[in-house]
Amino acid sequence: MELNRPPRVRRLSPAAPVTARPPRTEAPTLVNGNGAAAADSHGAGATSSFVGARRPPRSTVPTIDRMQVEQVSIAYASKLAVKEVSLPIRQGEVLALIGPSGCGKTTLLRSLNRLTELTKTASLTGRIALDGTDITTLEPTALRRRVTMVFQQPNPFPMSVFDNVAYVLREQAKRRPRRDSLRGEVETALARAGLLDEVADSLDHPALRLSGGQQQRLCIARALAAQPEVLLLDEPCSALDPRSTAVIEDLVVKLREQVAIVIVTHNLQQAYRIADHVGFMYLGELVEYASATTLFGSPRQQRTKDYVSGAFG
Amino acid sequence: MSDATISGGLNPITPAPPSTPPPARRPATGSSSTWRLTDRLGLAFAWLLGLLFCAITAAIVIFLVIQGVRFLRPYMLWTNPKVSYTQSGSGGFFDPMIGTFIVAGIAIGIAGPVGVGVAVWLSEYARPAGLARAVESTVEMLAGAPSVVLALFGILLFESHVLAAASYTSGGVVFGKSFIAAGAILSLVALPYVVSSAREGLQGIPNHVREASYAVGKTKIATIRRVLLPAARPSVITGYMLGIGHVIGDTAIIVLLLGDTETFQGVGHVPVLGILRGTGSTLTSYVFDNAPTGDLNQPNKAYAAALVLLAIVLGLNLVVDVFGRRSRELRWS
Numbered sequence: 001m002e003l004n005r006p007p008r009v010r011r012l013s014p015a016a017p018v019t020a021r022p023p024r025t026e027a028p029t030l031v032n033g034n035g036a037a038a039a040d041s042h043g044a045g046a047t048s049s050f051v052g053a054r055r056p057p058r059s060t061v062p063t064i065d066r067m068q069v070e071q072v073s074i075a076y077a078s079k080l081a082v083k084e085v086s087l088p089i090r091q092g093e094v095l096a097l098i099g100p101s102g103c104g105k106t107t108l109l110r111s112l113n114r115l116t117e118l119t120k121t122a123s124l125t126g127r128i129a130l131d132g133t134d135i136t137t138l139e140p141t142a143l144r145r146r147v148t149m150v151f152q153q154p155n156p157f158p159m160s161v162f163d164n165v166a167y168v169l170r171e172q173a174k175r176r177p178r179r180d181s182l183r184g185e186v187e188t189a190l191a192r193a194g195l196l197d198e199v200a201d202s203l204d205h206p207a208l209r210l211s212g213g214q215q216q217r218l219c220i221a222r223a224l225a226a227q228p229e230v231l232l233l234d235e236p237c238s239a240l241d242p243r244s245t246a247v248i249e250d251l252v253v254k255l256r257e258q259v260a261i262v263i264v265t266h267n268l269q270q271a272y273r274i275a276d277h278v279g280f281m282y283l284g285e286l287v288e289y290a291s292a293t294t295l296f297g298s299p300r301q302q303r304t305k306d307y308v309s310g311a312f313g
Numbered sequence: 314m315s316d317a318t319i320s321g322g323l324n325p326i327t328p329a330p331p332s333t334p335p336p337a338r339r340p341a342t343g344s345s346s347t348w349r350l351t352d353r354l355g356l357a358f359a360w361l362l363g364l365l366f367c368a369i370t371a372a373i374v375i376f377l378v379i380q381g382v383r384f385l386r387p388y389m390l391w392t393n394p395k396v397s398y399t400q401s402g403s404g405g406f407f408d409p410m411i412g413t414f415i416v417a418g419i420a421i422g423i424a425g426p427v428g429v430g431v432a433v434w435l436s437e438y439a440r441p442a443g444l445a446r447a448v449e450s451t452v453e454m455l456a457g458a459p460s461v462v463l464a465l466f467g468i469l470l471f472e473s474h475v476l477a478a479a480s481y482t483s484g485g486v487v488f489g490k491s492f493i494a495a496g497a498i499l500s501l502v503a504l505p506y507v508v509s510s511a512r513e514g515l516q517g518i519p520n521h522v523r524e525a526s527y528a529v530g531k532t533k534i535a536t537i538r539r540v541l542l543p544a545a546r547p548s549v550i551t552g553y554m555l556g557i558g559h560v561i562g563d564t565a566i567i568v569l570l571l572g573d574t575e576t577f578q579g580v581g582h583v584p585v586l587g588i589l590r591g592t593g594s595t596l597t598s599y600v601f602d603n604a605p606t607g608d609l610n611q612p613n614k615a616y617a618a619a620l621v622l623l624a625i626v627l628g629l630n631l632v633v634d635v636f637g638r639r640s641r642e643l644r645w646s
Contacts, residue, residue: 113528115524115527115528118524118527140527141530141531141532142530143530144527144528144529144530144531145529145530148528148529148530149524149525149528149529151521151524151525151528152521153519153521153645154645155519155521155522155525155645157522157525157526157539157540157543157544158540158543158544159543167529167531167539167540168529168530208644208645219525222525222529223528223529225529226529226530232528
């Protein structure tokens with residue numbers, strides 16, 4: 001199974017055999033200045049040097065449509081940030097949004113749980129539906145429990161590891177539940193984020209004492225504790241080291257069967273490694289939406305081709 | 314490579330050969346003997362001022378400590394002032410010391426919640442913008458107002474019949490001087506410190522932390538209560554301590570609004586409320602009265618009480634320091 005990949009250390013060792021399907025992290029060898037391994041795996045029409053690197057197999061469970069974005073435009077005051085974007089968001093696969101800075105991908109992501117409304121000048125036209133219901137008809141707080149979000153900077157709350165997760169579970173109940181009655185749910189959420197083993201003995205320690213990667217997984221645990229249908233990730237790895245990034249990428253791939261995942265990333269290799277579908281945005285437009293292999297391997301649009309081949313961005 | 318532009322971009326970048334760094338115009342850690350004369354004079358002047366400042370502060374503290382240690386006796390901490398013409402017979406300053414704690418407690422009991430509330434409003438709501446600006450400049454004005462002016466206002470306020478319950482009334486005239494009156498006006502002294510410190514703490518929290526709370530379906534109120542205020546707690550406590558420090562050090566309001574009786578003069582028969590409605594003194598007014606130029610002129614007692622006052626204020630500063638350091642420890646990147 002792909003999910004039980006060999007540990008990172010082995011993959012980085014030079015002795016690792018280059019097979020027909022080279023290990024997934026052969027791609028970073030390009031960064032090390034040794035493009036040979038990646039070049040071998042190039043298909044004829046490949047535009048990105050990392051295409052052909054190992055990717056997780058398609059999810060075995062059938063995909064479920066969770067959200068529909070239909071003709072959505074978002075403007076800040078009079079400046080249009082997102083232009084008539086339509087795309088589906090499905091459980092069972094990872095959707096990555098890529099594009100240069102300022103192309104509107106984060107704005108689009110934030111509109112999915114109506115966080116854009118916190119910006120006074122933002123206005124949205126079009127329709128976003130969650131399980132068939134227009135999200136503007138839902139209470140923002142109720143919507144944001146079903147569509148939770150993880151941010152670029154790890155931002156655990158200034159309380160214990162346990163309370164960070166329990167915070168999400170409390171206050172929705174009429175009476176404040178007792179700590180013991182929450183323990184099971186908290187541990188489940190931490191386990192889903194792959195953090196429980198590391199923090200089982202330090203649930204009462206301040207969350208801000210955890211390492212950056214652990215903090216980010218705690219944020220994922222927090223987002224999962226609400227039992228959301230959709231999980232939004234806004235460049236969750238850009239503040240992390242490569243090892244923590246790999247852990248979170250594995251986690252995201254694992255989680256896609258339980259929750260629809262949308263990830264915004266600047267890192268094209270990352271999008272290629274973990275996404276099933278990729279949307280390329282440029283100047284607010286969704287230029288191309290396709291499966292990851294198609295978008296990186298044989299993009300239809302010239303702008304996509306230029307971007308994924310590194311000609312701009 | 315078929316694409317010329319891409320292959321051009323992939324050319325290995327040859328690292329520049331290591332070169333010796335250009336010589337610094339002036340060695341960073343070198344002696345100042347190579348400096349221009351005006352620079353050297355400026356440096357000497359800066360040193361002189363720094364040393365002078367340290368010397369003055371040290372002189373005050375050393376003088377107070379020497380005088381205080383000479384005259385402070387343990388019995389003074391639990392003996393009340395007595396009327397006497399000799400320094401040995403005039404007792405200690407138990408009641409003034411407790412009085413200091415009482416006014417500090419009342420003042421921070423009012424300024425604490427109000428100040429944090431104002432800070433939350435200024436930092437998290439601040440709408441309409443005009444009102445926010447007005448509140449801001451009001452707090453700044455309060456910080457700059459001389460306490461004797463506040464005291465005069467307090468006298469007018471507490472001599473009114475509406476607030477008669479705060480002090481005692483005799484023959485239809487409201488006396489207007491009590492711990493409640495002094496504490497209430499002193500809370501205006503503490504308020505600006507609480508507001509500015511709490512506000513600073515709240516504004517230091519990155520916006521994505523707020524959004525993280527909203528993004529799991531929390532309301533603004535829940536976010537403020539459960540995330541922002543706990544995160545700002547070190548700053549809030551620093552504000553409390555700074556406020557208390559200034560309340561303890563204030564003399565004008567105490568002398569004018571606390572009645573300046575050496576011991577507690579309770580009003581009514583309710584145990585604690587009686588004291589709060591009555592008059593008394595604090596360490597500052599005790600020092601004021603007993604100073605060589607004061608009415609009672611018991612300088613030895615003044616020195617001893619001043620030492621205790623100094624110790625309390627320095628202790629508070631220490632707490633501020635510790636909390637300030639701890640607040641810097643756990644932060645978001």
